[in-house]
Amino acid sequence: MRQNIYDNLEFFNAYKMLRETDDNYNDLLEQPAMKRLLPDLTDKRVLDLGCGFGNNCMDFIKRGAKNVTGVDISQRMLRAAKHNHSHGGITYIHLPLEDLHILDGEYDFIYSSLCFHYIEDFDKLISDIYHLTSNGGTLLFSQEHPIATASSDSAGHYLSNTDGLPFAYCMNDYQYEGVRSIDWFVDGVIKYHRTMSTVMNTLCDNGFIIQSVVEPVPDKLALEKRNSLSKEFIKPCFLIIKAKKI
Amino acid sequence: MRQNIYDNLEFFNAYKMLRETDDNYNDLLEQPAMKRLLPDLTDKRVLDLGCGFGNNCMDFIKRGAKNVTGVDISQRMLRAAKHNHSHGGITYIHLPLEDLHILDGEYDFIYSSLCFHYIEDFDKLISDIYHLTSNGGTLLFSQEHPIATASSDSAGHYLSNTDGLPFAYCMNDYQYEGVRSIDWFVDGVIKYHRTMSTVMNTLCDNGFIIQSVVEPVPDKLALEKRNSLSKEFIKPCFLIIKAKKI
Numbered sequence: 001m002r003q004n005i006y007d008n009l010e011f012f013n014a015y016k017m018l019r020e021t022d023d024n025y026n027d028l029l030e031q032p033a034m035k036r037l038l039p040d041l042t043d044k045r046v047l048d049l050g051c052g053f054g055n056n057c058m059d060f061i062k063r064g065a066k067n068v069t070g071v072d073i074s075q076r077m078l079r080a081a082k083h084n085h086s087h088g089g090i091t092y093i094h095l096p097l098e099d100l101h102i103l104d105g106e107y108d109f110i111y112s113s114l115c116f117h118y119i120e121d122f123d124k125l126i127s128d129i130y131h132l133t134s135n136g137g138t139l140l141f142s143q144e145h146p147i148a149t150a151s152s153d154s155a156g157h158y159l160s161n162t163d164g165l166p167f168a169y170c171m172n173d174y175q176y177e178g179v180r181s182i183d184w185f186v187d188g189v190i191k192y193h194r195t196m197s198t199v200m201n202t203l204c205d206n207g208f209i210i211q212s213v214v215e216p217v218p219d220k221l222a223l224e225k226r227n228s229l230s231k232e233f234i235k236p237c238f239l240i241i242k243a244k245k246i
Numbered sequence: 247m248r249q250n251i252y253d254n255l256e257f258f259n260a261y262k263m264l265r266e267t268d269d270n271y272n273d274l275l276e277q278p279a280m281k282r283l284l285p286d287l288t289d290k291r292v293l294d295l296g297c298g299f300g301n302n303c304m305d306f307i308k309r310g311a312k313n314v315t316g317v318d319i320s321q322r323m324l325r326a327a328k329h330n331h332s333h334g335g336i337t338y339i340h341l342p343l344e345d346l347h348i349l350d351g352e353y354d355f356i357y358s359s360l361c362f363h364y365i366e367d368f369d370k371l372i373s374d375i376y377h378l379t380s381n382g383g384t385l386l387f388s389q390e391h392p393i394a395t396a397s398s399d400s401a402g403h404y405l406s407n408t409d410g411l412p413f414a415y416c417m418n419d420y421q422y423e424g425v426r427s428i429d430w431f432v433d434g435v436i437k438y439h440r441t442m443s444t445v446m447n448t449l450c451d452n453g454f455i456i457q458s459v460v461e462p463v464p465d466k467l468a469l470e471k472r473n474s475l476s477k478e479f480i481k482p483c484f485l486i487i488k489a490k491k492i
Binding site for chain 1: 393396397405413414415416417418419420421422441442443446447450455456457458459460461463478479480481482
């Protein structure tokens with residue numbers, strides 16, 4: 001299934017509003033961790049998978065990238081990207097990641113932020129990415145953490161103590177991979193749960209060398225901005241992996 | 247802390263009895279998964295860390311290993327190993343894994359079953375192992391899964407439905423690493439919780455290339471022998487990693 005939830009107007013507007021606040025999980029937790037793992041981008045050919053609003057594409061240009069290709073399934077997202085983050089070195093391409101095999105070219109750095117959990121065939125995705133990566137090139141991606149995507153029913157939630165503070169996380173079905181339907185802005189957003197081992201083995205089996213794995217925790221500043229982030233010490237919500245093709 | 251719980255007579259006897267039953271988690275879940283990941287051992291120099299009763303040492307000899315060195319902290323375990331699994335090709339050494347740096351030699355295959363979660367300084371352990379591994383050599387180890395070791399209070403347990411069947415797992419403190427004290431046969435057995443990312447990064451940072459990650463689930467036969475293993479579909483209890491030195 002190729003889900004283009006970001007072209008759903010109701011979802012798009014709600015998501016846009018979320019990202020425009022300065023206390024969202026991406027900006028406080030995921031993006032700082034991703035930024036710390038960025039390689040030197042000077043003169044690098046960069047591919048951003050699920051580039052969304054294009055802000056990372058522009059950031060890569062500012063960091064010295066030779067050129068950046070931003071790919072997204074959502075026309076609405078790409079219109080916003082072209083409007084706000086246009087640059088001679090950036091090319092935006094409208095393409096579902098399921099069709100990545102039709103892209104050609106070679107990239108020194110392939111980046112994807114919180115997108116892969118929407119893709120059903122992870123093995124094909126990683127295989128396609130591997131073929132687009134130059135020798136010595138790097139893949140850096142984030143996704144929702146397997147512990148966070150595991151539950152297929154209401155068991156995936158925090159338990160609170162008598163003061164209403166979360167103290168534990170309750171999950172099920174970790175070992176059953178596949179579709180998870182969640183209600184996020186709109187009903188029935190489809191994600192795919194994969195175990196930690198499947199994520200790792202898919203990378204290894206396709207030839208990538210895992211270099212770094214991060215399950216980010218919020219820093220003091222982030223916690224001051226958004227106290228609910230303290231839940232991230234109970235269980236991680238994001239998984240970030242940096243891998244290399246040699 | 248160097249914990250030698252296996253020399254505690256009460257613990258030793260209870261553990262021995264557990265391993266002698268044919269429906270324990272090791273034999274039904276962990277060992278079959280480990281066996282599937284064994285490389286060709288013909289003429290290989292093998293090191294078994296936490297060799298316990300020595301049954302795997304003997305198995306490696308039967309699989310053609312040139313020689314096997316079994317290391318354990320417990321004199322009581324080693325006495326049983328020498329009694330039941332003695333062989334000209336096997337050398338048993340009494341040594342805490344914390345002192346692995348005093349061992350020399352070079353090994354083509356280093357194996358450890360459910361032992362590393364007792365060791366506080368994982369980085370030193372992996373560094374010591376790396377120095378004992380030959381170029382092209384393999385490390386294969388199992389440990390309790392980070393999801394299983396996470397909880398530092400009573401939150402780490404299964405929730406049951408009205409029929410008494412477990413349907414979800416409840417955990418906390420995943421991101422807080424360190425000592426976990428559990429009551430298992432005797433009170434206050436010490437284990438160390440490490441996140442998945444710490445385990446992976448410690449291997450990568452010390453030079454190992456991760457090859458395979460397994461979170462074993464029971465097969466049909468195992469489930470028939472022990473129905474409680476169905477809980478392993480809710481959350482994994484073991485983590486197995488195979489890594490290579492190149």
